[in-house]
Amino acid sequence: xAWDFETEPEFQKELDWIDEFVREEIEPIxxxxxSPYDLNCEKRRQLVPPLQEVVRSRGxxxxxxxxxxxxxxxxxxxxxxMNEILGRSAHAPTVFGCQAPDSGNAEILAHYGSEEQKERxxxxxxxxxxxxxxxxxxxxxxxxxxxxxxxxxxxxxxxxINGEKWFSSNARxxxxxxxxxxxxxxxxxxxxxxMFIVPKDTPGVEILRNVGIGTGEAEGSHGYIxxxxxxxxxxxxLGATGQGFVVAQxxxxxxxxxxxxxxxxxxxxxxxxxxxxxxxRETQGxxxxxxxxxxxxxxxxxxxxxxxRLLVLRTxxxxxxxxxxxxVRKDISAVKVAMPKVYLDIYSxxxxxxxxxGVSNEMPFSAGIIDSFHMALADGPTEVHKITVARQVxxxxxxxxxxxxxxxxxxxxxxxxxxxxxxxxLEVADQ
Ligand SMILES: Cc1cc2nc3c(=O)[nH]c(=O)nc-3n(C[C@H](O)[C@H](O)[C@H](O)COP(=O)(O)OP(=O)(O)OC[C@H]3O[C@@H](n4cnc5c(N)ncnc54)[C@H](O)[C@@H]3O)c2cc1C
Numbered sequence: 001x002a003w004d005f006e007t008e009p010e011f012q013k014e015l016d017w018i019d020e021f022v023r024e025e026i027e028p029i030x031x032x033x034x035s036p037y038d039l040n041c042e043k044r045r046q047l048v049p050p051l052q053e054v055v056r057s058r059g060x061x062x063x064x065x066x067x068x069x070x071x072x073x074x075x076x077x078x079x080x081x082m083n084e085i086l087g088r089s090a091h092a093p094t095v096f097g098c099q100a101p102d103s104g105n106a107e108i109l110a111h112y113g114s115e116e117q118k119e120r121x122x123x124x125x126x127x128x129x130x131x132x133x134x135x136x137x138x139x140x141x142x143x144x145x146x147x148x149x150x151x152x153x154x155x156x157x158x159x160x161i162n163g164e165k166w167f168s169s170n171a172r173x174x175x176x177x178x179x180x181x182x183x184x185x186x187x188x189x190x191x192x193x194x195m196f197i198v199p200k201d202t203p204g205v206e207i208l209r210n211v212g213i214g215t216g217e218a219e220g221s222h223g224y225i226x227x228x229x230x231x232x233x234x235x236x237x238l239g240a241t242g243q244g245f246v247v248a249q250x251x252x253x254x255x256x257x258x259x260x261x262x263x264x265x266x267x268x269x270x271x272x273x274x275x276x277x278x279x280x281r282e283t284q285g286x287x288x289x290x291x292x293x294x295x296x297x298x299x300x301x302x303x304x305x306x307x308x309r310l311l312v313l314r315t316x317x318x319x320x321x322x323x324x325x326x327x328v329r330k331d332i333s334a335v336k337v338a339m340p341k342v343y344l345d346i347y348s349x350x351x352x353x354x355x356x357x358g359v360s361n362e363m364p365f366s367a368g369i370i371d372s373f374h375m376a377l378a379d380g381p382t383e384v385h386k387i388t389v390a391r392q393v394x395x396x397x398x399x400x401x402x403x404x405x406x407x408x409x410x411x412x413x414x415x416x417x418x419x420x421x422x423x424x425x426l427e428v429a430d431q
Pocket of ligand 1: 101133134135136137138139140141142143144166167169170213222373374377379380381382383384
């Protein structure tokens, strides 16, 4: 009988170490550095690699990776427990070698790359000597990949790519992009697309804009990219032609649950801030913490965080158990749906309870509220994942041809009466 909510003491020691290391060494660098992906930033070069070295020597580098790729092969439950800490900091995932989107792109290369590609792209990516981008969404439609038009055709030994992609995060810092492209427009919708590695310095790759988030950021990191006659070697196709969706699933399943693990960290941090504030601030002659409507916010937040965390951990456990993302599609989509809601709810309450300070840029809540929409959109919008959950759930049920439900009480009563007729007759006779 294995049904346990405790962490092994040995691993708990690691988590305690991670917690302190993130708080003391990494969270402070979030306050002085820009993007964790900007490998050309001189300050980053001085501050981040020494911390990565500490993590490596502790054996905690790339914990999502198996030993064949230089990680300890911890599996998703242990990774979830780690990410519940790492997600507090923008730089912590990079310091521990498990940052998105590189982690997902690495999964694709590990599965579908040739030995030469693994050497050229995967190995430096895993060492964080380079970073990558995932280029799937198009400006005229993201939620429905069936409308994508960026296309490629074979010309001799080269694929030639033309089209536009939108919101390719970190493209400006990336050495290569994993790009999803139409290769057979006449095929059925789910066999039209293929996946390619495109080195960013290939002639014809042009970043039109680096789109920012919210209204404050002058220039952001989400690339609006035009691909014009981009020629890449024939072998830069990942998987077979028409297999783009299959290849994409290699990264999206893991990517979604990893975002959720980090979201647990973010909402827990906001909850801590909320609790500290209500125990510090007085109004109408008493602490905020003593007002019932404030208590409701604290109680609702705690319950929602616990519920979400358990859903994430159970999904992580199921991934480890089945080792097949197709078997946990429903669970992952459910987590994906729950994530932005709990993120938005907790950050909204934290903001409200901090009053004007909460709205200001001196606290992280308004940025977190925008980021909750990032979680509602990236890797597919909430609505699409709700459809997946409903479809998967309904597969486990069948309808009835009867006019009334199989659980219609008059019928159940009649069946029960027939079954216990002997006893009921005795009862009547005794009366
Ligand atoms: C911060 C951020 C980072 C991102 N990073 C990347 C990246 O690195 N690479 C990449 O390729 N993409 C990335 N994306 C893009 C993301 O995947 C898309 O935004 C998402 O797939 C939705 O596509 P769209 O924005 O074109 O919205 P649309 O497809 O125009 O949909 C708009 C809205 O319509 C509704 N909707 C859509 N479909 C349905 C439906 N079937 N039923 C009901 N309602 C529906 C939803 O409310 C949806 O939000 C990122 C997005 C964000 C916000």
